[in-house]
Amino acid sequence: MSPKVFISHASEDKDRFVLAFAARLRASGIDAWLDKWEMLPGDSLVDKIFEEGLRQATAVLVVLSTNSVEKPWVREELNAAFVKRVNSGSKLIPIVLDNCTVPAALSSTVWEKIPDLAAYDESFNRIVSAVTGTSSKPPLGQLPGYVTSPIRKIGGLARIDNLVLKVACQLALSDGHDLINGPDLQKSMELDGVSEQELDDSFEMLERANLIDVSRHLGDGLPHFRITTYGFQQYGQAYIEEYAKKVQNVALAVVNHKLQDNEAIAAHLNENQFFIDHSLSVLESQQYVSLSRTIGGHTYIFNVSASLRRALE
Incomplete structure (x- = not known):
């Protein structure tokens, strides 16, 4: 239904504007109520204006000019009560011609100025948008991945640092090693929108x-780094379900099954x-086992301490 x-x-403003x-307005799909088109001989002025015109209106457009602001109905009737009455059922949109003074009752209402009656396309489009409730505001896009990616609290870490550690540890689990290449990390969808400088920080x-332990190099680009045992431990405690039990299972496999x-x-x-x-690195850091690593x-x-056996009892 057309507004x-x-x-x-x-x-005095009828013919000139x-x-x-x-x-x-009508050509743009807006049903403009104008007395010249709507009022016929014998019609009730009150019924036509207030029942058909104002009551059914989506918006009331008040054309203000040097002609109209001196009219008694503007000076006396366009008061705060009238403005409140109109705004309670529709939208009041003042249209200002001739750079005239806007009545006090409309001082808190956003009006549309038309300085040139021969060229006002931009003003007209804003009036149409106001009547139809549309906006030229660009639509909202998706928030960047680093804002929406879920994280779990790791004490003392800012959100971005938490997320970088999370993604790095996920890469380590996927690739099978703790050496993380900075540019590879940057490609993660979860870090979408994060600048190179922010990652470096x-x-x-x-x-x-x-x-982590960072390996700096000369030149541009992000460095690579290794996730420390402590770093993955912090990730595991936050993100891996039953992390402690899984580490314990590794210890049990060593002690009970002699693996x-x-x-x-x-x-x-x-x-x-x-x-x-x-898990073996965690046990080594706690001096429960001694390890030998090959290239x-x-x-x-090659050594399992008695303290590990007692810790599992």
Whole structure:
């Protein structure tokens, strides 16, 4: 259904502006109510204006000019009560011609100025938008990934640093090693929208917290880094379900099943190889086991302390 507008104006403005303006509104799909078109001999002035015109109007357009502002109905009737009455049922839109003074009752209402009656396309489009409730505001796009990606609290870390650590540890689990290439990390959808400088700053903050070890190099581009045992431990406690129990299962496989290398433990527990390597590093850091690592990624356990056996009892 087309929106309807009631045009309030002085007769002196009818020929020079109002008729063409109202016709243009109708051509744009807005049903403009104008006395010249709506009022016939014998019609009730009150019924026509207040029942058909104002009551059914989506908006009331008040044309203000040097002609109309001196009219008694403007000076006396266009008061705060009238403005409140109109705004309670529709929208009041003042249209200002001739750079005239706007009545006090409309001082808090946004009006549309038309300085040139021969060229007012931009003003006309804004009036149409106001009547129809449309906007030229660009539509909202999607928030960048680093804003919407879910995170779990890791004490002391800002959101971006938490997310960088999370993505890095996910890459480590996927790739099977703790060496993370900065440019590869930047490609993650979860870090979409994060600048290179922001990532570099995050690397510095994570290194200060002993969560990663960064290898700086000459030239441009992001550096690579290694996730520390402590860093993955912080990630695991926040993001891996039953993290502590999984680490304990690795210890039990060593103590109870006498398994002595990382691959055998991974096969026995059907667990991610990198997680097994990390768990053994945790046990080593606690002096529960001694490890020997080969270049090929193989890890051997050559000593199991009595304290580990007692810790599992």
